[in-house]
Amino acid sequence: MFFRRTSFTAVAAGVxxxxxxxxxxxxxxxxxxxxxxxxxxxxxDNSATGTNYGTSGQLGVDNSPVKRMFLRFTxxxxxxxxxxxxxxxxxxxxxxxxSDSGGVFRRMSSTTWSETATTWNNQPSIDGATLGTLGSxxxxxxxxxxxxxxxxxNGTYSIGVTSPSSNGADxxxxxxxxxxxxxxxVTTGTSPSPSPSPSPSPGGxxxxxxxxxxxxxxSGDSTTxxxxxxxxxxxxxxxxxxxxxxxxxxxxxxYDPTWGxxxxxxxxxxxxxxxxxxxxxxxxxxxxxxxGDPAKGYYSYNLGSNWHVIVLNSNCSxxxxxxxxxxxxxxxxxxxxxxxxxxxxxxxxxxxxxGSNHAPNSSVAPFVQALYDANADLxxxxxxxxxxxxxxxxxxxxxxxxxxxxxxxxxxxxxxxxGFGTILANSEARNSDTYGVLKxxxxxxxxxxxxxxxxxxxxxxxxxxxxx
Amino acid sequence: xxxxxxxxxVTVLATxxxxxxxxxxxxxxxxxxxxxxxxxxxxxxxxSGPRLQVLTNGLLSTVTRADPGGPREVTxxxxxxxxxxxxxxxxxTPAQALTATSLVVMDSAxxxxxxxxLTGFPNRLRVxxxxxxxxxxxxxxxxxYATTGFSTQTGxxxxxxxxxxxxxxxxxxxxxxxxxxxxxxxxxGVTFTADDNRFYATLSTxxxxxxxxxxxxxxxxxxxxxNVECPSxxxxxxxxxxxxAIGADPAQGWRLSVLEVAGGxxxxxxxxxxxxxxxxxxxxxTVAYALQTGDGTNNTWSVPADGSGTPVLLVPGANSPAVLx
Numbered sequence: 197m198f199f200r201r202t203s204f205t206a207v208a209a210g211v212x213x214x215x216x217x218x219x220x221x222x223x224x225x226x227x228x229x230x231x232x233x234x235x236x237x238x239x240x241d242n243s244a245t246g247t248n249y250g251t252s253g254q255l256g257v258d259n260s261p262v263k264r265m266f267l268r269f270t271x272x273x274x275x276x277x278x279x280x281x282x283x284x285x286x287x288x289x290x291x292x293x294x295s296d297s298g299g300v301f302r303r304m305s306s307t308t309w310s311e312t313a314t315t316w317n318n319q320p321s322i323d324g325a326t327l328g329t330l331g332s333x334x335x336x337x338x339x340x341x342x343x344x345x346x347x348x349x350n351g352t353y354s355i356g357v358t359s360p361s362s363n364g365a366d367x368x369x370x371x372x373x374x375x376x377x378x379x380x381x382v383t384t385g386t387s388p389s390p391s392p393s394p395s396p397s398p399g400g401x402x403x404x405x406x407x408x409x410x411x412x413x414x415s416g417d418s419t420t421x422x423x424x425x426x427x428x429x430x431x432x433x434x435x436x437x438x439x440x441x442x443x444x445x446x447x448x449x450x451y452d453p454t455w456g457x458x459x460x461x462x463x464x465x466x467x468x469x470x471x472x473x474x475x476x477x478x479x480x481x482x483x484x485x486x487x488g489d490p491a492k493g494y495y496s497y498n499l500g501s502n503w504h505v506i507v508l509n510s511n512c513s514x515x516x517x518x519x520x521x522x523x524x525x526x527x528x529x530x531x532x533x534x535x536x537x538x539x540x541x542x543x544x545x546x547x548x549x550x551g552s553n554h555a556p557n558s559s560v561a562p563f564v565q566a567l568y569d570a571n572a573d574l575x576x577x578x579x580x581x582x583x584x585x586x587x588x589x590x591x592x593x594x595x596x597x598x599x600x601x602x603x604x605x606x607x608x609x610x611x612x613x614x615g616f617g618t619i620l621a622n623s624e625a626r627n628s629d630t631y632g633v634l635k636x637x638x639x640x641x642x643x644x645x646x647x648x649x650x651x652x653x654x655x656x657x658x659x660x661x662x663x664x
Numbered sequence: 665x666x667x668x669x670x671x672x673x674v675t676v677l678a679t680x681x682x683x684x685x686x687x688x689x690x691x692x693x694x695x696x697x698x699x700x701x702x703x704x705x706x707x708x709x710x711x712s713g714p715r716l717q718v719l720t721n722g723l724l725s726t727v728t729r730a731d732p733g734g735p736r737e738v739t740x741x742x743x744x745x746x747x748x749x750x751x752x753x754x755x756x757t758p759a760q761a762l763t764a765t766s767l768v769v770m771d772s773a774x775x776x777x778x779x780x781x782l783t784g785f786p787n788r789l790r791v792x793x794x795x796x797x798x799x800x801x802x803x804x805x806x807x808x809y810a811t812t813g814f815s816t817q818t819g820x821x822x823x824x825x826x827x828x829x830x831x832x833x834x835x836x837x838x839x840x841x842x843x844x845x846x847x848x849x850x851x852x853g854v855t856f857t858a859d860d861n862r863f864y865a866t867l868s869t870x871x872x873x874x875x876x877x878x879x880x881x882x883x884x885x886x887x888x889x890x891n892v893e894c895p896s897x898x899x900x901x902x903x904x905x906x907x908x909a910i911g912a913d914p915a916q917g918w919r920l921s922v923l924e925v926a927g928g929x930x931x932x933x934x935x936x937x938x939x940x941x942x943x944x945x946x947x948x949x950t951v952a953y954a955l956q957t958g959d960g961t962n963n964t965w966s967v968p969a970d971g972s973g974t975p976v977l978l979v980p981g982a983n984s985p986a987v988l989x
Contacts, residue, residue: 312981616960618722
């Protein structure tokens, strides 16, 4: 209804988070503020339970009919300690937008609801603690809620708003334009920031860095190999190391001049293209003992004092993956014998992916179940040529912040780019047009991930999650 | 009553005034039998009137033709691809953990009429203008466009007779006037003509992608010309919208174009971004198609079919556009 074409054109062009202002705030010496616009906002209405209002210029909260509004912000590029975070919302400049209640603002665990698909029928749960409550609000005014306790660093945050009043309030949505869109105002001090690693171990935390779907006759693998040149640590691959058939000749021609520079510190994963050569003999001949037993292709090793790394073989027609297979039996025994608090596992075919070329793969479900049963932390895969990160999820792709495993698809190693299909639940970050590598800094009881893009590209994704 | 409510009513009234008498499936849904999964309630703020069907991140949805960027009705029906015409709604369901994809053909109230289990990953889907013929394309063997050696499977269902062709590769191929057989033959992107027998599609073999004309009853196809993919016949049957690989090389992307059936003149449309979609005609003057942003968000755009004008964002956050009424 109040669809403004120009602002949507910007969204369609991929402008996700709009940096509105970066300025020194007055009154707080040495502090800086950064203002973020929502990456998504919408409301739902129980009098039109199947209707989505994601493109509307307005947001409503009301108790009769019941309207709830949802806001999502992605905070990025903020360094140093955060001293305060304010959510600012602007009431619409139209008669009736005023209300005796501006609403109750609460945290939400879901950060992946869709702006254009959310309706009353499928709305995400407003399941977190109350952040603040606004009393009466007037037409055409700004109102502020302190969300400092919630927004503690870079990341994505959802806020849900309800109203106890049958006289609803109407706010301007992000589609109304930058002058009235909701804002998240993040204030940071400029005092020297603490070390990015709170308690670095002597010699620094171990680093795992790599990607899958890497080397062919094109130049994509050169751009990602150049990133490895300046990132120390253990290099992983996620399969489809070389195209099209995984022959030793292809390894020597395509892989060796690029990623091969880091072969001595590489622990590889085999993919389906590697197995286009029967038994993946090219793969095992090229990587030698680093790739484990050529009859298996699965193996594990430790990094630092707190991390266990498991490589699995998802080419299940060559090396079975079933619940009672030798591989899964080995996996469960390996996990049972592991005493390290943090575990990362990797293989080629993703259990969950939103890619449009390869569907989620249920053959690897026994891997995921065994890892979940053992409280593992991370799963890395490739196969779809793109980057995707999921929230911590259980084996059925349900959000699970206590025991869930974060799944990554890092098929961005250089072979080509694939598009996305239907975006799966709990998919938190995606990119389909940038080659790059995933850098994991393995801390004593947490990990920090960082997608490092090819030179000249800007897509990034980073964050930290504790082990469990 | 809040201002929002008043604005909604104004919108509804405007929609009704503009609407005429045509009804989309969503407007009929309240009379549907219990299992109908439509989320459209009586008194929908969208009102009645011509609608577009789209997928909103995989959920079957409708918007009004009058305000396609405005409020939308979002059902709980999940499809990876969808299309509709003349009261037939077709859906390729997403592959789940324990089930492969399937074709579900529904009536205008979204009641399933026919379900065909399929193997593969949904890619293209079309219903003929009469609502009788349904044609689909799947990626199979886990291969894809973007690497060499991908594979597709294209099938057709005649909803009137129940005849199902699981793969057009069963059909006899005439290439450049000669009978042709090759194991590398793949088909994708079918569009039927008004007689529900003749159709156009893409045939790929030997690294080339041909426009073919097929005869469903006879089980034959013949090549017409090179470098035409994902044809879509205009409502008046005179033109085919398609994607043309730039420099005949799909790795360079595709230019949305229109071919005149009589005479063969090709007009590139004003959309210069690479379009990897089977276009859909909104009317005899306008073509709609989906473009995807780097984060996987699909947006449906439209552009004049004669090469003039500029692309317009039609439905944000949506793909698989189809005219319902």
